[in-house]
Amino acid sequence: MTERYDCIVVGAGPAGAAAAFTLAKAGLDVVVFERGEYPGAKNMFGGILYSTVLNRLMPGFWADAPVERHVVKRRYSFVSNDSEAAFDIRLDAFNRPPFNNSFTTLRARFDRWFAAKAEEAGALVVTGAVVDDLIIKDGAVAGVRVRMEGGEVFADVVIIAEGANSLLAEKAGLKPKPDSANMSLGVKEIISLPKGVIDDRFGLEDAEGAAVEFFGEALGPGVPGGGFIYTNQESLSVGIACPISALKEKGIKPNGLIDGFKRHPAVSRLIRGGATEEYLAHIIPEGGYNAMPELVTGGALLAGDCAGFVNPSLYKEGSNLAMASGVMAAETVMEAKSRGDFSKKTLEGYVKRLEESFVLKDLRRYKDAPDVLRSTTGLFKDYPEAVMEMLTRHFTISEESKADAHKELKRILKGRVSLLRLAGDVLRLRKFVR
Amino acid sequence: MDKTPKPLTLSEKLFLVRFRVDSTSHLAVNQEACKACADRACLTICPTEVYRWDGAASAVTVSYEGCLECGTCRIACAKGALTWRNPSGGFGVCYRFG
Numbered sequence A: 001m002t003e004r005y006d007c008i009v010v011g012a013g014p015a016g017a018a019a020a021f022t023l024a025k026a027g028l029d030v031v032v033f034e035r036g037e038y039p040g041a042k043n044m045f046g047g048i049l050y051s052t053v054l055n056r057l058m059p060g061f062w063a064d065a066p067v068e069r070h071v072v073k074r075r076y077s078f079v080s081n082d083s084e085a086a087f088d089i090r091l092d093a094f095n096r097p098p099f100n101n102s103f104t105t106l107r108a109r110f111d112r113w114f115a116a117k118a119e120e121a122g123a124l125v126v127t128g129a130v131v132d133d134l135i136i137k138d139g140a141v142a143g144v145r146v147r148m149e150g151g152e153v154f155a156d157v158v159i160i161a162e163g164a165n166s167l168l169a170e171k172a173g174l175k176p177k178p179d180s181a182n183m184s185l186g187v188k189e190i191i192s193l194p195k196g197v198i199d200d201r202f203g204l205e206d207a208e209g210a211a212v213e214f215f216g217e218a219l220g221p222g223v224p225g226g227g228f229i230y231t232n233q234e235s236l237s238v239g240i241a242c243p244i245s246a247l248k249e250k251g252i253k254p255n256g257l258i259d260g261f262k263r264h265p266a267v268s269r270l271i272r273g274g275a276t277e278e279y280l281a282h283i284i285p286e287g288g289y290n291a292m293p294e295l296v297t298g299g300a301l302l303a304g305d306c307a308g309f310v311n312p313s314l315y316k317e318g319s320n321l322a323m324a325s326g327v328m329a330a331e332t333v334m335e336a337k338s339r340g341d342f343s344k345k346t347l348e349g350y351v352k353r354l355e356e357s358f359v360l361k362d363l364r365r366y367k368d369a370p371d372v373l374r375s376t377t378g379l380f381k382d383y384p385e386a387v388m389e390m391l392t393r394h395f396t397i398s399e400e401s402k403a404d405a406h407k408e409l410k411r412i413l414k415g416r417v418s419l420l421r422l423a424g425d426v427l428r429l430r431k432f433v434r
Numbered sequence B: 001m002d003k004t005p006k007p008l009t010l011s012e013k014l015f016l017v018r019f020r021v022d023s024t025s026h027l028a029v030n031q032e033a034c035k036a037c038a039d040r041a042c043l044t045i046c047p048t049e050v051y052r053w054d055g056a057a058s059a060v061t062v063s064y065e066g067c068l069e070c071g072t073c074r075i076a077c078a079k080g081a082l083t084w085r086n087p088s089g090g091f092g093v094c095y096r097f098g
């Protein structure tokens, strides 16, 4: 198979499929290599597809795409070891198109659909095809080596959209192996429940969905990270995410961590009676702006997770950034083609496009988030207990005078955490809650 | 009456996952480095416990068949003693939900 294309895309995740779709629509000859048996076979995420970019590519896509539910309800739940304080929001506007561009989704279904759309647009999608190497000629990327008989394939340019486990980009020296402090592990279970039970339990109807995020001691005292429950049509996505460095340092087993999370009363109430259908795990790049690799080299661009495009604030927003970067990589390739120049200098236009878009604007805005979240250890330790104790006192009906109760509140807080530290942490964190 | 079913064991969870098992391992460790490794992070950090310490042989065993290809072990091994290769095309984990 010695062939030549305008563009080769490695990986049929959201980044690769968006790039291929865009290029094929513009009439370029594009081939996508995906190592999975089908697109999505290797992919998992928490479960909310953010879709502003997709809705631009295919307006009203939700009528056709295998999305589960649109998220009308968000709940932020702060938990201590056994109690919960939560903030709930449900907005009617989210019940109307474009549904706040937030849809619960299962990747094995969605990625397959999206790749099929790229195929319909004219891209060639080859599954079961592992790309093992980039072919370098005269100092620039000229093609890829696919693991099959005579698998050298050439193109003017290669879009590397291989995801967070960036073997290719690292092998080619485009980025170092990521640091364990900049990478989290997410572990999830798909837990099935009848639709009616999910609707009643979460207060939903029809295609309405809910997203619950758990903070504080969701993973146990002093363990950074958090948990989530998202509603699908007839199942829940129940999972946790924790920095690899913390897992390593504390010697925590991820399977034990998700089991513990499922046992927390705030969680077990919501998943009661459900049956686990699948067990999944994947890494999430969370280093943000400061950990970003070089985005282009002669003849190649990095898009999506392999470029580290995940918003490292409290939201694990990656799908939208992946698609946006895939589209911008494609547009850059189209421009390069019209100039007949695929040098690093021309491809740098990609970085400019990203800088002007929400992708790098947001990553820059949240660039200190990884460090701040890491250093605010109180978030996962002293605060949950202190907050819960304060709330317990506040809501407990007693004959203690309000003035005395107030004094007592202050004492509790002071005893637990220094007010100065709390004030500092609140200020530092405020920025990252949008 | 507590109707909560017993939590699944790890092997029960793995039984639910669809795998197309490759004929050779896509994971390899450098046993010399593992012998000298202080934390042996891979033994605890893998969500499916692919790596086990065989005390008698003084070596790490690798049950690649149950690997979810999450990528964690490669990041966690500070010695660079772990070689992670993609399984053959179409082989390895095949999520049904994702």
Ligand SMILES: Cc1cc2nc3c(=O)[nH]c(=O)nc-3n(C[C@H](O)[C@H](O)[C@H](O)COP(=O)(O)OP(=O)(O)OC[C@H]3O[C@@H](n4cnc5c(N)ncnc54)[C@H](O)[C@@H]3O)c2cc1C
Pocket: A010, A011, A012, A013, A014, A015, A016, A033, A034, A035, A036, A039, A040, A042, A043, A044, A045, A046, A047, A048, A049, A050, A129, A130, A131, A132, A161, A162, A163, A164, A168, A185, A186, A187, A239, A241, A282, A283, A284, A303, A304, A305, A306, A309, A310, A316, A317, A318, A319, A320, A322, B086
């Ligand atoms: C636990 C967890 C929770 C998350 N939650 C959310 C969420 O709720 N919302 C959200 O928006 N984002 C979330 N994300 C982030 C989101 O999943 C990613 O940002 C997004 O999937 C990145 O898309 P991508 O196309 O860059 O990479 P991927 O989706 O990883 O796709 C890469 C593709 O390339 C293929 N591939 C890799 N190497 C090769 C090779 N050598 N040859 C051929 N094919 C190859 C893979 O099989 C895969 O299909 C979460 C991530 C995780 C892990």
Ligand code: SF4
Pocket: B029, B030, B033, B034, B035, B037, B038, B039, B040, B041, B042, B043, B060, B076, B077, B078, B079, B080, B081, B082
């Ligand atoms: S962490 Fe690396 S060096 Fe240590 S035992 Fe595991 S594979 Fe070997």
Ligand code: SF4
Pocket: A281, B027, B045, B046, B047, B048, B049, B050, B051, B066, B067, B068, B069, B070, B071, B072, B073, B074
């Ligand atoms: S990639 Fe993940 S599942 Fe596979 S062996 Fe490594 S840590 Fe375990």
